[in-house]
Every structure is written in structure tokens, then in C-alpha cells.
Amino acid sequence: MPYKVTMLSAVDELTEEARMVGAINNIFLRRAEDGKTRYIGTNTDTSGIREAFLRNYSQLLAQSSERPALVIGGGGACRAAVYALSKWMGxxxxxxxxxxxxxxxxxxxLMFVSTIAxxxxxxxxALIVGTVPDITPKEKGEVLxxxxxxxxxxxxxKGFVLEMCYHPNPRAYFFNRCEKMGWNVLFGTESMICLWTELPMHQFNLDEAKQALTNAIEMHVVH
Structure with a gap:
């Protein structure tokens, strides 16, 4: 961030998710048949958003099916949210x-909402994904x-919210705002968990991973 779109030109190949979303957040390496290293761009935000919702709210699909969702923002994470919500959340x-x-x-x-009325x-x-940095709105368009x-x-x-912008503060202003108004709110770090292990899920201590990630981010914010 904020190079999820511009970095597309720096890789040799894209995964299906990255190609559909038009943005990448990770690059991994693959050895080609000629022995050369190929750089593959992927987008883990897509599956991360899906897993954050479904692993925390097991009955969520029954509430989100055939209901509208809301995505806030316009960058690479926004595109990933649109992909995840439309493909997997019904x-x-x-x-x-x-x-x-x-x-x-x-x-x-999609429906762009441009007025309060x-x-x-x-x-x-039923679902909201926030992708806007934790900055106080100042410009006219931001305030609107x-x-x-x-x-x-x-x-x-009310429904369920995933606040993707957890840096530099996991408990962003938007997170607190949603929580205060009665929404079920998830930290954006939830979308990172379970993507970086090859262990079977029954062997993966999800609570321990959440706590470790939260502690690491809090230390980073403090120092």
C-alpha cells in the first residue's frame, strides 16, 4: 500500500484473483522450465476478507444472502472487497x-451512492468493508x-463490518464509530490470519494467532 495497482507491471504473471481484481498485495516466486525465476503477483485480500467474515460469524451467509453490501474507498483493497463480496458472500x-x-x-x-438523500x-x-486510511476527512468530497x-x-x-485499514492503529476511528452505532466490527488483521500457514485448520490455533498479531501491532504503534 499504496502500490497495489501500480505494482502490476512489475511482475511476470498474475493469479486469477489478482487479474480479476486488478491489484496485488503479495508476490511469490516460481521456477520456470528454463530455470529462470518468475515473479507471480497475487491478491490475498480477496480470500482474507471472505475468511475474516466466515470464520468469525458462522451463520453470516444466511444474513448476507440476497442483501446489499457496502464498500467504502476506491483503492486496491476496495477492488478486492468487491470481488470477495460478489463472488462468495451472496x-x-x-x-x-x-x-x-x-x-x-x-x-x-455496483451502485455508487453520491448523496445523503x-x-x-x-x-x-448486511456487510460493510472499510478501506479508507484512518485520516480525518477534510476535503469536501471526503466529508460528504x-x-x-x-x-x-x-x-x-445492523450487520457486520470489516475495517481493513488497521495500520498504524488497529482500532481506527471508523472501527470505533461502527461499534458505537451497534455494528459487529472486525479488525482488518482478521483478513491476514490463516493465509500464511500450511497447517490443516484443525491444527491451527486461531485464537493464539489473533493474539500474537494484535500484540505485534500494538507494540509497533507504541514504538
Whole structure:
């Protein structure tokens, strides 16, 4: 971050997820038949978003199926969120809120919400993914986007939120805002867990991994 899109040109090949999303967050190496090293770009945000929701809320699909979702932001993590929500979470459509209208290039039913009045009459989203850095809105477009999101958060029917921007502070302003308004909120670090082990899941201590990751980030923030 923030090079998830620009780094596409630095690799030799893309995985299917990276190609569909149009952004990468990791590069791994593969040996070609001629012995040369090939750099493969992939996007683990996609499966990370899926696993963060499903491993923490086992009955979530029953609530998200045929319901709208909301993605906030316009960068590489936003594209990954759109891909994950449309491919695996069964949502009916995806509301997009950002300071400027943007296109993901993905085959998903998207609706850019540009006014408070528009947000007020829309059905409440079952799932929300926040991808905006933890910075106080200042520009006109940023303030408007924040106000539109507040309209969605204030709706009577609540759902589940994944706050992807955990750096430099896992408990970002948006995380606290959602929690205060009655939403079930997950730290963005949840999307990182389970992606970096080859152990079978029944041998993987998920709680221990969560605590270790939380401790490491808290130390980084402090120091």
C-alpha cells in the first residue's frame, strides 16, 4: 500500500484473483522450465476478507444472502472487497461510497451512492468493508462520503463490518464509530490470519494467532 495497482507491471504473471481484481498485495516466486525465476503477483485480500467474515460469524451467509453490501474507498483493497463480496458472500448488490466516483472493472452489480438523500432511502447493508486510511476527512468530497456512510450506519438494521485499514492503529476511528452505532466490527488483521500457514485448520490455533498479531501491532504503534 499504496502500490497495489501500480505494482502490476512489475511482475511476470498474475493469479486469477489478482487479474480479476486488478491489484496485488503479495508476490511469490516460481521456477520456470528454463530455470529462470518468475515473479507471480497475487491478491490475498480477496480470500482474507471472505475468511475474516466466515470464520468469525458462522451463520453470516444466511444474513448476507440476497442483501446489499457496502464498500467504502476506491483503492486496491476496495477492488478486492468487491470481488470477495460478489463472488462468495451472496450479496444482491454492492453500494460504493468514495470521495469521487470510480470504476472497479469487475463483473458485479455496483451502485455508487453520491448523496445523503440517496443513502437515506436505500436498504441497510448486511456487510460493510472499510478501506479508507484512518485520516480525518477534510476535503469536501471526503466529508460528504463520511456523512453518507453515517446514514448507512444509523439505519435500524445492523450487520457486520470489516475495517481493513488497521495500520498504524488497529482500532481506527471508523472501527470505533461502527461499534458505537451497534455494528459487529472486525479488525482488518482478521483478513491476514490463516493465509500464511500450511497447517490443516484443525491444527491451527486461531485464537493464539489473533493474539500474537494484535500484540505485534500494538507494540509497533507504541514504538
Amino acid at each position: 450479496v444482491s448488490k454492492i453500494y460504493m461510497v468514495n470521495r469521487v466516483e470510480m470504476s472497479t472493472g469487475l463483473n458485479a452489480k 440517496e443513502a437515506a432511502v436505500l436498504e441497510a447493508p 462520503a463520511s456523512d453518507i456512510v453515517d446514514v448507512f450506519l444509523a439505519k435500524e438494521e
